[in-house]
Amino acid sequence: MQLPESQVAVLEAASADEATSVDALARTTDLPPETVTGAAFELAEEGLVAIEERVDETISLTDEGTTYADEGLPEVRLYEAALEAGADDDPVSMGQVIGASGLEGPQVDIALSNYARKGYGSIDSGEITADPDADPGADAEANALETLSDTDDAPVDTVDVDAETLEQLDRRGLLERTESTVREVTLSELGVTELMAGIETAETIGQVTPDLLTSGEWEDVEFAEYNVEADAERVEGGRVHILRQTAERVKDVLVGMGFQEMEGPHVDADFWINDCLFMPQDHPARTHWDRFALEHPTHIDDLPDDLVERVERAHREGVGDDGEGYRSPWDEEFARALALRGHTTSLSARYLAGHEIGEIEPPARYFSVEKVYRNDTLDPTHLLEFFQIEGWVMAEDLSVRDLMGTFEEFYAQFGITDIEFKPHYNPYTEPSFELFGTHPTTGELVEIGNSGIFREEMLEPLGVECDVMAWGLALERLLMLMYGFEDIRDIHGTLCDLELLRETEVTY
């Protein structure tokens, strides 16, 4: 009869007199164990061999167990430190002994909880005593660890440790029991007969070649079987950065809602960043350290003169019959100072002023997802530079209800519903709202943005004669809500972890 190469090898290596394990067959045939197992089952199907299965239990030390085998059990180390400190005579302060023992972290608790149990002494009101008669050399658990430290995956019945001690070590998480199925193969009578009759190896083909195809030879060959279950080599391939993906999704949603994209300078004059937004020049946020002023260059060359004049008038006198300005200084030189923009509302100011793409007629919707810069404390949820989602809608007679409806639609696209609007204060919007939403997985109420209707003191100098409502939100915040990341620094910036970026689940 004809059989594939691996089956022939297994058949020849097996014996009719004694059962041979798959591992042993693999060594003899120089085939991978999974190939041998596969071949053996095929042969058994043909009745050429018989397979017997049994379950073996093996044990080996866990990492923690290995550590203790090397360094000693924490309670033994504690006992030794206690003896050293003279606790066999008088009680000694626990802190002192623990310090001397070199135990750290969870090991301290482990040492304390086993200390008395195993008769090394007692612990009472922060003091420790040592039993002079205790003998660490007779500690069954310690000795068992030492015995086991030389073996790996040892069958449980070959280990010279009593069952009770093993049980104790298992409870302490110091050893690991593994059950494995061992298969043994024996030649059947049929197998022996067929072998005597002679078995040919069927020709198998590894690779499809041009020659094989053009010659037509492929019709007569058998293809070597692969282990189709085995893991293949790992490839990474490219992928779009997870924060970019989130930004793209936001852009898709906003474009779908009728928003046009804005862009503009990262380094900009305070005039566009703050003055146009009716932020008084002595506002804490403008003198505050959270702003990144530029050392070089220091000032913008040109600002539109007529706009500067109108903005200054709004700051000093207010807008409208009944308006009041700020009782704050206003200086053009101060407005010309350059900084890294603290928000992309500077872009909104530029667009609304007609400075970027000419006059914008209502109705209009604009957005950007661009970087902003704040000199805040760098921590797991705050970066010095992050992306701000900025959006505004310009139309006649917009109401607070329009604002709420727009944001409900937007956030619903990201699974955030039940938005709450908390009335808030913002120098350039009135009314203003902080937006809160329910976290899709944890269910807690989290701040998800800031919004409002631009003040007339901002819009009038910019030449806008209808209503504009606007909102802003940190993209990173949305990302963390969507993915549950804990430290944004792993994602954004040169401290990023490639592994995390590679492994993050794809969302859509």
Added chain:
Amino acid sequence: MPTVDIDPDELRELTGREEKRDEELKEDLFGLGLEFEGRTEEGAFELEFAPDRLDRLSVEGVARSMRYQYGDARGVHVPSANSPEWTIVVDDSVPEERPYVTGVVVRDVDLDEESLESLIQLQEKLHATMGRKRAKGAIGIHDLTMLKGSAATEGNPTIEYVGVEPDGDRFVPLDSDAELTPGEVLEDHPTGRTYADLVSEYERYPAIYDDLGLFSFPPVINGRRTEVSTDSRDLFVEMTGTDQWTIDKMLNIVCYALAARGATLEEVTIEYADSESANADSNGSRTQSGGRELVRPDLSTKTKTVSHDRIETILGIDLDPDEVVDLAERSGLEAEKRDGGDDGDELVYEVTIPPYRVDVLHPLDVIDDLGRAYGFNDLEPKYPDVGTVGGRHERSRLERSVREQLVGLGFEDLLNFHMISEAENYDRVGISPDDDVFGAGEPATIKEPYSEDYTMLRTWVTPSLMMVLERNTHRAYPQDLAEIGVAAVLDDAENTGVDERRRVGAVLASHDAGYEDAKARLQALCRRFDVDLETPPTEHPTYIPGRTASVVVDGEEVGVIGEIHPKVLVEHDLEVPVAGFEFDLAALR
């Protein structure tokens, strides 16, 4: 955002709502925009709030707002003030940088530990907010019984606001036993050192005198003689600053807080020596000496004319005029219906604003109050019924397309900071700012950087990619990384003086990465965008000589490509070769 500490027991007492549990109070406070942040060691609520309603910087102010919210108070309430007895005379010598003063006398104050603490907190919070850390306005509160007014004018007690030479006089400041000159206070006293910057440039320092001598050195510190304690019954409050309106408003907030505790207000006359320093907007009258006389506190109300139509369009609902009047009263305002407009048929309201409000600049601010009283969260959201066409910016579309191609070519897309250090941007990749090579150039630098790691905007992207490689040597190779991001150099031709542009940067790191791998991918990219690529040899300190080329797209030099020099690899702890390129995104347009 400012925080204020409020004792819930005091709040219950001042609102007369003894039955409210802590949790209910927290909810009611949230409704006012005061967010519970935690408790202080003494158990008080720590509340965070937006910096508009500065009249809520004390438990008295918060209680007042809650009484309006509960409907226990309505409309505008103005405390009465007795006629002035005391006068503050402003001398010619007052520093011109800080010419303004205001004040009030408060009698029959019943201060216990809590109310004294609340008063001190209010003072500190006002300093931090409206007072702009005391630069714009500073408050001094004194025990009136310790003051001896000189009876210069018509038998009335007078104190004087003057300018004094830094070593022109001595007094014992708070928290000190020694007599110090104002100059010494700035050097030797802890509070003096904190606020020294505010006055150290002045020729003469601000000082307030009574008959016994100097008792206050605003905006820095009070004298010990007039220190307020729980035994104090009558207080003298003075405020100095750079703007009369600001200190008058700060004074009003303090007056309302003390009046809420049952104290009696008594006006103070302010006499400015010359007309020049008193040219603020105000309602003072002329004195015989040609100066100007003010009577403070100024507890007059002001009005805003608010259109009914505007209220309805902003809130997006129809309202009955009586309802508007009711909402105003529940906000601590008063609204009176008027026919306004040119043809007289537009309904408007004259809305009265109480003197403690500092945030009402425009009728819109009144509408916000009405909305809060109505309950913004009771409004039904609706999607605005206006059609617009959406679309992306051209640069943004280009960037997305290039990124898609890079990912298709096997690159992992990265996103790095625009801020970087000089060392990373130049030194560690072997170049200096004035080198005539791609990626060099003078940087835009940051005045007060967060740390020495972020002192400038990066002039190219490749250093960021090298930093990521350096950080990830324990991760599997190949590491083929790409980034499309902003780089910036100084450029006089730009209005901002900074040329910001998007760059495409890429590095290939693996045991056999080489020039060809980088070139192959760059070629593919250029093919796909149908631009002509040439790579004439060049020299660049970041790359290995003989394996470096300029990236020339459609005849224009736009970047560099090469194998990273071993000295740069070793500098970044890399043990594999790296090849890469960087060029202007705009070259693919």
